[in-house]
Amino acid sequence: MGLESNLTGTFVGTRLSDALNWARKYSLFQYPFVTACCGMEFMSAACSHYDISRFGAEIPRFSPRQADLLFVVGTVSHKLAPVLRKVYDQMCDPKWVVSFGACASSGGFYDNYCTVQGIDTIIPVDVYIPGCPPRPEQVLDALMMLQEKIQREPLEKQA
Amino acid sequence: MSKKALERLTAKFADQVLATHDAHGDETAVIKRDRLLDVLRFLRDETDLAFDMPIDLTVVDWYRKREPRFEVVYHLYSVTLKHRLRLKVPVDEDDARVPSSYPIWPGFDWYEREAYDLYGVAFDGHPNLKRILMWEGFEGHPLRKDYPINKRQPITTLLGEKS
Numbered sequence: 281m282g283l284e285s286n287l288t289g290t291f292v293g294t295r296l297s298d299a300l301n302w303a304r305k306y307s308l309f310q311y312p313f314v315t316a317c318c319g320m321e322f323m324s325a326a327c328s329h330y331d332i333s334r335f336g337a338e339i340p341r342f343s344p345r346q347a348d349l350l351f352v353v354g355t356v357s358h359k360l361a362p363v364l365r366k367v368y369d370q371m372c373d374p375k376w377v378v379s380f381g382a383c384a385s386s387g388g389f390y391d392n393y394c395t396v397q398g399i400d401t402i403i404p405v406d407v408y409i410p411g412c413p414p415r416p417e418q419v420l421d422a423l424m425m426l427q428e429k430i431q432r433e434p435l436e437k438q439a
Numbered sequence: 440m441s442k443k444a445l446e447r448l449t450a451k452f453a454d455q456v457l458a459t460h461d462a463h464g465d466e467t468a469v470i471k472r473d474r475l476l477d478v479l480r481f482l483r484d485e486t487d488l489a490f491d492m493p494i495d496l497t498v499v500d501w502y503r504k505r506e507p508r509f510e511v512v513y514h515l516y517s518v519t520l521k522h523r524l525r526l527k528v529p530v531d532e533d534d535a536r537v538p539s540s541y542p543i544w545p546g547f548d549w550y551e552r553e554a555y556d557l558y559g560v561a562f563d564g565h566p567n568l569k570r571i572l573m574w575e576g577f578e579g580h581p582l583r584k585d586y587p588i589n590k591r592q593p594i595t596t597l598l599g600e601k602s
Contacts, residue, residue, distance in 0.1 A: 342593070359574045361595040393581040393590060401597045 287434055297435035304348075304374065305427040306336035311347035316354025317380040318413040321385060325416035335423050344370040350403075355383035356396045368403040376430070378422055379405045380411040416430075444488050444524050457529075465478060466480055467525040472537055475528060477585060479543045482524065490515040490524060496540070496550035498558040502584035507531040509560055513540070539565035557582040 287293030296419060303351055320416045328338070344367045368377070379399055384386035385408045387397035396402060401433040406429060409422045446468050449456050457477060458469040470478055494514040501508055506508045509545055513526040528537055539562040550573045551562040553570040559580035570577065574594055579586055 357595045358591070358595075365595055392588075393586065393592070396593070397591075401593075402595055404598070435517065 293435050298431075299435070300433055300435075301431045301433055305347070305430040308335075308337040308349040308376075308423075308426075309339055309341045309347045310349040311342070311344050312340050312350050312351045312352075312353060313364060314353040315360065316381075316383060318353045318383070321413040321416065322351065322353045322380060322419065325419040330416040332334040332418060332420065332423065335420065335427065336408065337423060338384065343371065344368075347371055348375050350375065350377045352377065352378055352384045352399050352405075355388065355390055356399055356402070357394045358396055360392070361396050361402050362401065365402055374433075376406045376426060377403055378426060379408045379421075380419070381414055382410060384389060388412060444482070444522060445489075446486060447485065448482070449476070462577045465524070465525070466528060469529065472528050474479060476538050476540070476543065478526075479513075479540055484544055487520075489517045489519050491517050492516045493540075493544035493546040493550070494523070496547050496554060498560050498582075499552045500558060500582065500584045509535055509558065511537050511554070511560060535559060536561040536563055538563050539568075541565050555581070559583060569591060 287296060287368075292392045312319075314322060324330060326338070332338055337349065344350070348371065350368060350371060352364065368375075377399075379385045383390060383395070384399050385405075387395050389412075391397070399405060407426045409418050411418055414422075445459050445461065446470060448468055448470075449459060452470070452474065453473045455474050455561070456468055457471060460467050469549055477600045482488050492515070494517040495512075496514070497512050499510040499512060501510065507529045509532065511530055513528075515524045515526070516522075530537060530559040535558075537560065539551055539552065539563065541562070548565075548567075549571055551565050552568060553560060555565075555568055556570040556572050557580055573581065577592055579590075
């Protein structure tokens with residue numbers, strides 16, 4: 281929190297947050313946490329046919345320290361959960377999380393002894409994508425929803 | 440082809456073979472645990488049997504359906520002679536252990552660890568018998584039929600839970 285904390289609610293403050301949010305929503309650097317078959321669908325969405333770069337999110341960063349959008353793609357087991365938590369903790373603020381597919385969102389049909397029943401029990405999630413696996417169009421729709429959400433974020437959240 | 444394997448096995452270890460059956464050329468022998476290693480070594484070393492490749496090792500839990508409760512199942516294949524054999528070894532719940540087949544087929548190393556991890560059947564003489572799939576500190580053996588179906592053992596503190 282710096283000088284901008286004095287600007288909350290003022291005209292300058294709201295204009296500033298508009299500009300910051302606009303820049304952020306079109307330059308999402310994603311960290312694909314890909315664990316299962318949904319990964320193939322994610323690759324399809326990221327490649328030229330569906331072309332996620334139209335939304336400014338084309339560069340996957342394979343270090344969480346360089347990413348601000350965490351894509352959790354696929355089933356997460358309890359054994360993997362501490363890794364996911366650590367990856368999330370290593371990301372710098374501001375950061376967002378997309379839960380990709382039925383397994384990441386709810387455990388899917390893996391209602392069993394080893395599977396995390398939704399990653400929102402481990403880390404906070406901004407957008408859920410249903411489907412097993414989701415269509416690339418759903419991924420793009422989720423990305424646009426996330427962009428709308430980012431655009432609405434108030435200045436005081438942008439510490 | 441492998442009908443011969445069953446015949447050879449019964450001839451050599453008549454007192455060890457509890458039953459055999461053969462469905463559409465799919466041969467199975469149910470054998471006792473006592474001389475299991477001798478049986479396995481015989482199957483590997485005889486030139487006309489030559490089961491040189493371990494295919495699969497697993498356990499069946501006949502909870503409340505059959506006694507003894509567990510059955511250790513070996514699937515063997517001969518690369519040179521191209522025939523297969525299945526062995527079943529009944530094991531009691533109170534004494535759920537069999538000798539390790541690791542000295543005969545090192546390929547069964549991780550299979551035995553997996554069977555131990557998920558069913559709790561011990562393999563005596565295994566060089567490194569510890570869990571392979573479940574995490575350290577996991578309690579119980581999740582593929583046993585009496586493992587509670589909704590039991591979860593998370594290692595991370597879940598959100599909204601007090602640590």
